[in-house]
Amino acid sequence: MAERPPLEERVKLRSSSIVTEYYLSNTIVKVEGMSTRTNRDGSPKIRYRKHFRQGSLALMETWGPGAERGRLFYRRGKAVYGEVDVNGDGAPDAIAVTEDNGEPWAIFIVGEDGLLELADEGMHVRAREESELLGTMMEVLLEVARDRSVRREVNEQEVGRRDRSVLLNSP
Numbered sequence: 001m002a003e004r005p006p007l008e009e010r011v012k013l014r015s016s017s018i019v020t021e022y023y024l025s026n027t028i029v030k031v032e033g034m035s036t037r038t039n040r041d042g043s044p045k046i047r048y049r050k051h052f053r054q055g056s057l058a059l060m061e062t063w064g065p066g067a068e069r070g071r072l073f074y075r076r077g078k079a080v081y082g083e084v085d086v087n088g089d090g091a092p093d094a095i096a097v098t099e100d101n102g103e104p105w106a107i108f109i110v111g112e113d114g115l116l117e118l119a120d121e122g123m124h125v126r127a128r129e130e131s132e133l134l135g136t137m138m139e140v141l142l143e144v145a146r147d148r149s150v151r152r153e154v155n156e157q158e159v160g161r162r163d164r165s166v167l168l169n170s171p
Helices: 121-134 137-162
Strands: 008-013 017-024 027-035 047-053 056-063 069-075 078-085 094-098 104-110 116-118
Antiparallel strands (some): 017 027, 027 047, 047 056, 078 094, 094 104
16 A cells, blocks of 8 residues: 655644644645633633545534534535534534535434434524524534533423433423
8 A cells, every 4th residue: 555645734823723734735635723712621612623525625523612522524515414412422412414505404303312303393494594694504503402402401400300200302
């Protein structure tokens, strides 16, 4: 197997981030960035990594703030699939598949049992509206997953107040 030539590294310091770009034969293959603002433990508030195939964005991963993590997969410059993990356990809390124009087409929420549930139509409408306002599918997915996570915590607290044997299904 032929050895791959070393990547050329270009570091850019910006006002609130440090960005490292990696090139192979003058074609960008990866970008890594992190905020210069830090959490209490000294770790960057937000980090991201972008992977490119033939010079076009193929994957973007984000970490932060806190335990949040997201991934967006692209085809021909358009987001086609995204997932977010709000609590940092490694499993997605919300997943979206997009239309050809990049707008959310189907949003799935991970249920209490770990199985995927298709989000209700109201959530789809809200996601389409928010994607126009917020601009990125990742922001929309984070909003959906955070909303779901908050509702799950409230339901768990209500169950704890009543009786542990009661099972509530999160809406």
